Amino acid sequence: MATYSDEQLARYFAHIGYQGRSARQAAGEDALEVLTTLQRLHLARVPFESLTLHYSRHRLLSLDPAALFDKIVGNSRGGYCMEVNTFFATVLRSLGFTLISVGGRVRVADQYTGWSHMANLVTINNTRYLVDVGFGSNGPPHPVPLVDGHEFVGIAPVRGRLQHRALEEHTDPNQRVWVYSTRDDAEGEPWRDQYAFVELEFLPADFEVMNLHTMTAPQSYFVQTVLCMRTLLDERAQTAHGVVILHKDYVKTRVGAVETIETLETEEQRVRALDQYFKVVITPDEQKAICGLASELRPKGPSP
Template identity: 30%
Template sequence: MMSFTLNQNEYLERINYKGSTSEDFESLKSIRLAQHRSIPFENFDICLGKGISLEPDVLVEKLIKNKRGGYCFELNGLLLLALKSFGFQTQELLGRVHLAGEPTGRSHYVILVTIGDEKWLVDAGFGAETPLIPIPLVCNQTVSFEGQSYRLIESELYGFMLQKQYDTEWKNLYSVDLNHVCPGDIDYGNYYTSTSPKSIFVQGRIATIPVENGKKTLFNMQFKKVIDGKEEIIDLEEGESYLNILEKEFGIALGVKYKDLKPLQ
């Protein structure tokens, strides 16, 4: 990664961003949001039996030039390349996912950005639950954006726990600590997440992308669109129409036949 140079213009064009890239919070927030709204979260290379490479040139080829999406290691990997290119001070972190109650291993890849004396948790790759804005590394401080609220709390076992508010209750999303992460840690997490039979990314088909006042999500054979609180659900059929939905709703053009996808378990 040290010898890799990101083409900033290609990246900015891919995320439809024409704003500032200065090393300040407003630029950080805007760049992250632009990528999140332009590049979908998806796992369809895994569904095709392909490996997930995190080499910078492969990330650029897939996510920028081929206009595909990816999951946390890819999406935040690309965002990290961009932020470092723009001069931001960054640190890679690995987190445990708590959505199912029992925490996972360190399988979620996120970025810590330092601006002056402040640190921000930056994430563009947590699927439908992705925080919409950078989260300040300050415990018990509620951060709200577009009707969604988040906070970090201190966890004795896991470091910092990121939570999202649902009505009056707070739901655990994932936890991170600030321990050093080396390339081998990332390789281990990426390999497990993309190959283990226990991984949701191996078990199912997933795609999601935010839209204005809502989001679009695909899980296995169901497509869901929620805009302004109104929910539309479509049960999908096997065949080429499935791939048409992927391309129309998420911009994911696989260039394969439906039969090339691994059967659902």
């Protein structure tokens, strides 16, 4: 498996604002604390986004760890699940963590997709933790132990839960997968399945197949949608207390309640918003690449 050098790790830590003891040293002493801190800072700095599928000439996404380092750290971008979770897995392996990468099925419109999601399972002191930096605003903001029925506080007002159970789609009811669900922290709110995953290690070749479909299929959500999202931290950067999301033609925040803070009417406005809220710079040539796509923002002309 690929790893990053000490120099690359130092650049990444500077990029996300990790300070304190050497993470490699601390990972051996307080592994869960280090993992939790890295995940929190990563989610606040490295956005979950689909931008390359719209603002590039090639519209191809590489899962090569070296290419991901250049994109995320060198070019201040993020990516979707397979990109950011491959990158984060490489960081963790470089620090000496034990983990496997697994596949997941996302719940969409009351049914599960095929294999389209990637997550990491990190083992610390004989306990496995779900670590996912690539599921957007409803993803787990910290490591979650694989304990059937475990509930936890996500980013307010969201709560999360893990269950080990069968899916309705299973033809053999004795099958078991892990199901990650969320609900708003309010009395009577229903749990909503977000995705299901297995404890079988997926290999890089498996993710290459999944990535090919996700980045090229016309019906892919990421092909259709310009999306960029990151978490918001409190003043001491100790807790993720909200999210900021650019979705198609608007920017909104969720800090307790959802608030739309900007409506975007042109590509120039969206490019400025990406820089302002996510520190993502779209070059003039990259901006030209979206021209003619269905996802391009075009100024609305006067009504006839």
